[in-house]
Amino acid sequence: MEKGETTLVNSLISQLEALCEMGGIPGAMRTLARRLAGMAGGIGSGAEVSQKEFAKLIQGLAKLQRSMEDPSTSDDRPQATPAMAPRESNARDSEEMDLLERFANRQRTELEEFEVAILEREKGNAAGDEIVKRYLHTLKGEFGVLDLGEWSSLLHEVETALEEKRMGTEGLLRLKDLVGDRLGTLNSSQGRIVSAEDRQTVFGAPPSQFPGGPATDPAASTNFASDPSFLVDFIAEGGDHIHNIEKSLLKLELNPTDEESINLVFRSCHTLKGLAAFLELKDIQRLAHSAESLMDRARNHVIVLGGQHVDVLLEATDAFRTLVDGLEKQVTGGTWEPPANLEALIGRLCDADYLPPMPALPPEKSTRMMGELLVEKGVDPEAVERALREQKEGDTRPLGEILIRAGDANPRDVGQILSQKAQAAKSPDGKALSVEETIRVPVQRLDLLIDAIGESVIAQSMVWADPSLQAVRDLALEKKIAQASLMLRQIQELSMSLRMVGIRSTFQKMSRLVRDLARKLDKQIELCMEGEDTELDKTVVENIGDPLVHMVRNSVDHGIELPAERLKAGKPVQGRISLRAYHKAGSVFIEIEDDGKGLDRDAILRKAVSAGKAKADQSYSDAEVYQMVFLPGLSTAKTVTDVSGRGVGMDVVKKNIEALRGTVEIRSEKGIGSSFVIRLPLTLAIIQGMVVRSGRERYIVPTLSILTTVRPDEGSVHTVVGKGEVLNLRGDIVRLVRLGGIFSVATENDGSDTQGVVIVVEDAFGKKIGIVVDEILEQQQVVIKNIGGGMGQVPGITGGAVMSDGSVSLILDVGAVVKIASE
């Protein structure tokens, strides 16, 4: 037992003993107190006690207190009057806290089930009704056991109201929300009280303002008393919710009455609020609450979401993100300042409906009554009235059936309406249920698995290559080994796919970016996205975000013209930026295309010349000129805006993409638009490589960069004095480098004219060179390994690969080799 707990138990014992000495209490109670003191004494003396005994002790204590305050209350019935005064929190010992915590955790899932049941109940599902009632009853009991008298009596009232049919789905949902919100605060004296406001929340109209106004100082806003692992979970989960909110908000902007999106935002805000409340993250909780209230009004058709609502909600999303980021920083031990404008933002959220409330929209078709819909289909209203009367008088048949039997309605109409209703009942909640199930796994563990599988593939091929096994000529054995290696490969491929994620979330960020920038710059831009479900390695997805932001920003700022200019040029006022992702030829392509003014070839060249990056008298191809955009410090923007134009960025873009072993290509046509095509490897972990030999060393050349391999004839290699060798490749002059030369490989022979094999490679800029090696050994898939953190960057080498004999071979960095060769 912890030391602190012992002290608590001891103080408990003395309190109980004092109670026994007190006069004027019933004998039975005195006995109970004495027994409890005995139990507590046992615990205090350090004997091993089970959790169950603790629970018993606490229950006993609760019972004792209840009977003291209201001796007439029987033990198994929770108290109906909220007479209990909140006790000092220090009297609540840690065991009770523990119980409360467990209770709260359990209720969190059960509340979700409760909600499902409420919705089922609304549809007339008897089982749902049953579950609701049972849950209410259980909850009442649990509150009683936990000594939460006020809550217990609230539940009792709800039960009664339900029985008397004074309470409907809305009330139940509000109850669920209330309980969910307060679960985390039940251990505080404040959380124990069910205020009049709370009651009103459940029984009356929902409050439009967050009760309590600005709460607590920021220092108290993050309570780390709770388990940090909860916080870590919250950060991850919160991030998802924020993302969902943002996504749906953008949808709402286009279609303000999209029920599904409204509900999604509402639900996400609501969940955020609940989670934050549990972790006592007051700022997030309050922000979520105000956002939720706003969404609630949209949901109930009190307001229609306009641009200003979406704006303020998006601002709230940003604030959420800042808060969650801050939380993350705090968890990892950093410092962080809470956003200063939070109060103002919350104020505006509560205030965002300063517009007069819109007239309530007609209720959705699906929620209307059968009769109404039938009348619309041309059924005589009087017949419907008659049928309804019949129903009231005890006819248990559905309305539709009565009408059909009486010949007042035709079966086809009724069927149609019924199926419509069924459809409406299914969505959107039906949709949410069909979401693919996922498990959150730490990336580190995943990588360990992938590593281990990669190693087992190597181990397997080492076994296969073992000479003693090779000596055995046994067809059956070979078959078995082949089978095993096939399966191992399959597992490896599968493990690789674990790291693959869709690029959707990255694209999603762009739509927000484009929207904000376009507003800022007074441009009209439509963003089209294609292939958001294209999957690529998680690392790639994470690292491609920043480059994409830069490029999209550039397209918005420099690409798309102002509406007036566009009109003058005979283009539609609204500019268009397309983001595309697709798989092709073993790579992933991401395209950013705009229909703006295109790159200004001359301006770029002028700038490059003046910066000393290009020669004025040399002629450059279009592609070469466009690549100059990526040179550091080169910006053609005439004015530096806060959006872009400082000339930093594009070089970083290029660097980032190259770090992912990708390339960028620019196509542009003046006045029509430009497109940036990013080509990325499917996975960062495996490449197809050609194993080559130079001297006694082996190197791997990535197959993707190889154009062709040739064994040059005597006459095709020429030596240009002072410049080195060139190869005449079917009329193309290709510069040659000897791998042994640039890597100073110890040569076996005296370096006399061995021609070797030329591997013609192409770098990211389309520059070709021929690498001369002694021999091509084989083609192989290799797992790229970092060549050790302590090595830093080695020029010409991207990494190492463990070969089937267990040794390491180095993988060439073709881009760097080309660079070295041209030095």
Added chain:
Amino acid sequence: MTEMVANRPEVAGNRAGKYLTFRLGEEEFGLEILKVQEIIQLQSITRVPRTPDYVRGVINLRGKVIPVVDLRLKFGLLRAQDTERTCIVVVQIRHADGVVVMGTIIDEVREVLDIPGASIEDAPSFGASIETEFILGMGKIGQSVKILLDIDKVLSGQEINHIQAASA
């Protein structure tokens, strides 16, 4: 790497402990045992081009590729023929972004010694021309003196500097 120097913990107090001693040329050195991950036989090393001499190359340590540094060359001794006693001490060094695993080639492993703090003296100052900052202290055991290395400094700081300088 000035930052690392500045952050150098106060070495005087906390140097007592177990050291793995090894021979390099004629000298005996000591390495904090907590930094040592394992000792492995010399195996085939893949040379990495365009790196300083003392970087012998990389090896496959159970599927992980780690760099191997020849401490002889690192300390300016002559390269020796590898013998059957030559081995690789795999160390974990602290680096700006975490722990890095590296191999160090030494001539011969001697023993693990528990050296009390009283037997450890600061490195004598040899004047500005000789770097002593990677020496944790001098351990006196009987008649012999062992040079106790601060392996973090020996490998992490300069290594990367040199390699990056080579690539620039």
